[in-house]
Amino acid sequence: xxxxxxxxxxxxxxxxxxxxxxxxxxxxxxxxxxxxxxxxxxxxxxxxxxxxxxxxxxxxxxxxxxxxxxxxxxxxxxxxxxxxxxxxxxxxxxxxxxxxxxxxxxxxxxxxxxxxxxxxxxxxxxxxxxxxxxxxxxxxxxxxxxxxxxxxxxxxxxxxxxxxxxxxxxxxxxxxxxxxxxxxxxxxxxxxx
Amino acid sequence: xxxxxxxxxxxxxxxxxxxxxxxxxxxxxxxxxxxxxxxxxxxxxxxxxxxxxxxxxxxxxxxxxxxxxxxxxxxxxxxxxxxxxxxxxxxxxxxxxxxxxxxxxxxxxxxxxxxxxxxxxxxxxxxxxxxxxxxxxxxxxxxxxxxxxxxxxxxxxxxxxxxxxxxxxxxxxxxxxxxxxxxxxxxxxxxxxxxxxxxxxxxxxxxxxxxxxxxxxxxxxxxxxxxxxxxxxxxxxxxxxxxxxxxxxxxxxxxxxxxxxxxxxxxxxxxxxxxxxxxxxxxxxxxxxxxxxxxxxxxxxxxxxxxxxxxxxxxxxxxxxxxxxxxxxxxxxxxxxxxxxxxxxxxxxxxxxxxxxxxxxxxxxxxxxxxxxxxxxxxxxxxxxxxxxxxxxxxxxxxxxxxxxxxxxxxxxxxxxxxxxxxxxxxxxxxxxxxxxxxxxxxxxxxxxxxxxxxxxxxxxxxxxxxxxxxxxxxxxxxxxxxxxxxxxxxxxxxxxxxxxxxxxxxxxxxxxxxxxxxxxxxxxxxxxxxxxxx
Numbered sequence: 021x022x023x024x025x026x027x028x029x030x031x032x033x034x035x036x037x038x039x040x041x042x043x044x045x046x047x048x049x050x051x052x053x054x055x056x057x058x059x060x061x062x063x064x065x066x067x068x069x070x071x072x073x074x075x076x077x078x079x080x081x082x083x084x085x086x087x088x089x090x091x092x093x094x095x096x097x098x099x100x101x102x103x104x105x106x107x108x109x110x111x112x113x114x115x116x117x118x119x120x121x122x123x124x125x126x127x128x129x130x131x132x133x134x135x136x137x138x139x140x141x142x143x144x145x146x147x148x149x150x151x152x153x154x155x156x157x158x159x160x161x162x163x164x165x166x167x168x169x170x171x172x173x174x175x176x177x178x179x180x181x182x183x184x185x186x187x188x189x190x191x192x193x194x195x196x197x198x199x200x201x202x203x204x205x206x207x208x209x210x211x212x213x
Numbered sequence: 214x215x216x217x218x219x220x221x222x223x224x225x226x227x228x229x230x231x232x233x234x235x236x237x238x239x240x241x242x243x244x245x246x247x248x249x250x251x252x253x254x255x256x257x258x259x260x261x262x263x264x265x266x267x268x269x270x271x272x273x274x275x276x277x278x279x280x281x282x283x284x285x286x287x288x289x290x291x292x293x294x295x296x297x298x299x300x301x302x303x304x305x306x307x308x309x310x311x312x313x314x315x316x317x318x319x320x321x322x323x324x325x326x327x328x329x330x331x332x333x334x335x336x337x338x339x340x341x342x343x344x345x346x347x348x349x350x351x352x353x354x355x356x357x358x359x360x361x362x363x364x365x366x367x368x369x370x371x372x373x374x375x376x377x378x379x380x381x382x383x384x385x386x387x388x389x390x391x392x393x394x395x396x397x398x399x400x401x402x403x404x405x406x407x408x409x410x411x412x413x414x415x416x417x418x419x420x421x422x423x424x425x426x427x428x429x430x431x432x433x434x435x436x437x438x439x440x441x442x443x444x445x446x447x448x449x450x451x452x453x454x455x456x457x458x459x460x461x462x463x464x465x466x467x468x469x470x471x472x473x474x475x476x477x478x479x480x481x482x483x484x485x486x487x488x489x490x491x492x493x494x495x496x497x498x499x500x501x502x503x504x505x506x507x508x509x510x511x512x513x514x515x516x517x518x519x520x521x522x523x524x525x526x527x528x529x530x531x532x533x534x535x536x537x538x539x540x541x542x543x544x545x546x547x548x549x550x551x552x553x554x555x556x557x558x559x560x561x562x563x564x565x566x567x568x569x570x571x572x573x574x575x576x577x578x579x580x581x582x583x584x585x586x587x588x589x590x591x592x593x594x595x596x597x598x599x600x601x602x603x604x605x606x607x608x609x610x611x612x613x614x615x616x617x618x619x620x621x622x623x624x625x626x627x628x629x630x631x632x633x634x635x636x637x638x639x640x641x642x643x644x645x646x647x648x649x650x651x652x653x654x655x656x657x658x659x660x661x662x663x664x665x666x667x668x669x670x671x672x673x674x675x676x677x678x679x680x681x682x683x684x685x686x687x688x689x690x691x692x693x694x695x696x697x698x699x700x701x702x703x704x705x706x707x708x709x710x711x712x713x714x715x716x717x718x719x720x721x722x723x724x725x726x727x728x729x730x731x732x733x734x735x736x737x738x739x740x741x742x743x744x745x746x747x748x
Contacts, residue, residue: 031566043217058329063566064567067563080465081463083463086551087552104556104557104558127560
């Protein structure tokens with residue numbers, strides 16, 4: 021098993037919390053993992069990404085080659101498209117459909133959606149609404165995306181849920197349950213293989 | 214036990230487990246997390262375990278000197294910085310190679326090729342060669358963890374500091390690291406056997422330097438025998454590849470057994486000459502050097518192999534001359550076709566970083582830009598920090614930004630040349646790092662400058678670490694001789710705009726050295742503080 025995943029978003033959106041849960045689950049499963057993060061200047065509202073590689077065999081490069089990613093998980097639709105050249109021809113995009121507009125020249129949404137639709141394997145979700153409907157705060161939106169991506173993560177649903185429980189355990193039962201609910205909401209509306 | 218650690222965290226944990234007594238550092242991407250991790254662990258230190266000194270230093274030079282002091286006393290010290298921090302501490306670093314170390318002394322330089330968060334991509338391996346000391350360059354997080362322990366032991370064995378060089382992708386990439394299960398044991402205090410070794414009067418220094426020169430062959434032997442340097446003869450040894458540090462990963466990502474090239478992995482310097490000789494003896498006709506950063510090894514290797522052996526790499530165009538390596542450029546260098554993929558999407562536009570909404574630097578720049586409209590040809594010299602983003606739209610307020618502290622002294626030099634208004638903009642942490650001495654120069658020559666200290670009470674860009682002068686900036690400025698009536702303090706908020714503008718106007722019109730402190734807490738640390746207070 022080997023999965024190469026690009027996590028994308030805008031600095032401050034919290035893409036790394038998705039990586040934390042996947043990392044926790046992967047470590048428990050005894051899998052190899054490498055995760056290259058972006059720290060520093062671009063965290064101030066710029067585009068950010070993280071390369072997450074999970075494998076049952078040792079991993080060499082910390083970075084994913086172009087055309088090597090199985091999956092792009094993005095908290096922002098334009099940011100998902102920024103990395104399409106890294107996606108395998110049959111790779112998946114799982115993204116929030118809510119644009120984060122902090123630049124004057126943000127592209128036309130209709131055009132953007134067309135480009136997204138041109139990627140055959142894609143799931144675009146209103147993650148904040150799904151989180152709210154699941155009874156979770158809007159900060160759990162990234163957990164909705166995580167849930168939607170589960171079938172492509174190489175770690176099965178129950179083990180991922182257990183990972184969520186462990187990561188949020190110190191924040192109390194209520195927060196654990198709302199994040200689990202957010203993951204389940206994403207799973208229901210997410211990738212169907 | 215297995216942990217998921219950043220390269221920086223692996224170094225930190227390795228140092229703790231090796232019996233570290235003190236870490237000395239100034240924050241700088243991509244090195245910051247080393248010290249932060251030690252601070253986090255120190256906050257949870259089990260009772261009975263010896264404390265580790267881990268407070269931030271004012272700059273890299275004070276950090277290096279304090280570490281030399283700890284090493285002098287026989288204890289293990291770690292110094293951490295980003296690559297350009299090495300320039301700041303260079304006087305102490307070079308002296309440290311002549312004094313040598315008593316307690317283990319490991320210097321971590323975190324280089325930033327591709328300049329993700331930096332002003333250049335200088336390669337710190339040059340500095341190890343310059344100082345003639347051994348350098349370690351781990352290729353993965355586990356090796357980084359293991360190497361720190363070895364570096365401390367080696368430093369104490371050979372009595373010299375060791376440079377540990379990492380790059381962004383090692384520092385900021387997480388992997389599973391297996392740590393030792395031991396209770397760290399720190400060294401007890403023990404003076405150097407020969408105190409003269411630490412007195413660099415020319416008469417003593419000459420002897421020390423001769424020892425360092427004489428030790429060079431033994432450092433090469435250490436490299437030849439190092440378990441981190443590894444030569445494997447290929448089935449097609451006419452072609453060989455030297456891959457250093459993290460570059461080895463990009464090679465192995467793309468290497469296919471049928472290629473049959475000989476491979477030399479280098480993670481300890483000086484270069485392992487015996488392994489290179491063996492590679493040549495095995496019939497190498499062409500050697501490709503794959504290294505992260507500048508072509509350090511590629512240049513050195515030309516003096517180590519016969520002229521009949523072709524050397525290729527970044528200098529010959531086999532690999533990009535600048536920027537960090539990627540699995541893609543190494544793949545191309547190996548002659549492999551690119552993987553099938555899509556074209557980059559044409560709709561996607563750049564999303565440059567920006568100052569946070571509600572940030573005090575914003576209000577400071579708004580006021581400054583408004584006031585400067587009243588003057589002909591104003592010049593504003595910026596500095597290193599979040600406020601450097603004031604050079605970008607919407608403010609475009611800066612006319613120069615070089616390195617830590619240059620705002621103050623460049624404004625002075627420009628004023629000396631006849632420029633008016635000549636403004637320096639510097640953050641509080643950068644001011645105490647490298648701006649204070651420049652301000653003293655301004656005061657001494659009564660230079661006609663306005664120095665704006667945009668004080669957000671923290672080291673913001675690197676994530677909100679303590680700032681060395683918090684609460685004492687006025688005292689520092691008046692202590693340096695700034696006239697109290699020309700030391701002004703404003704609160705950068707939209708409602709104070711008219712007042713700030715008036716203060717700036719008055720100080721620009723004053724023919725002498727003025728300091729305007731624009732003080733408001735960083736919006737990010739404020740959020741954190743409010744959240745903590747709620748709990």
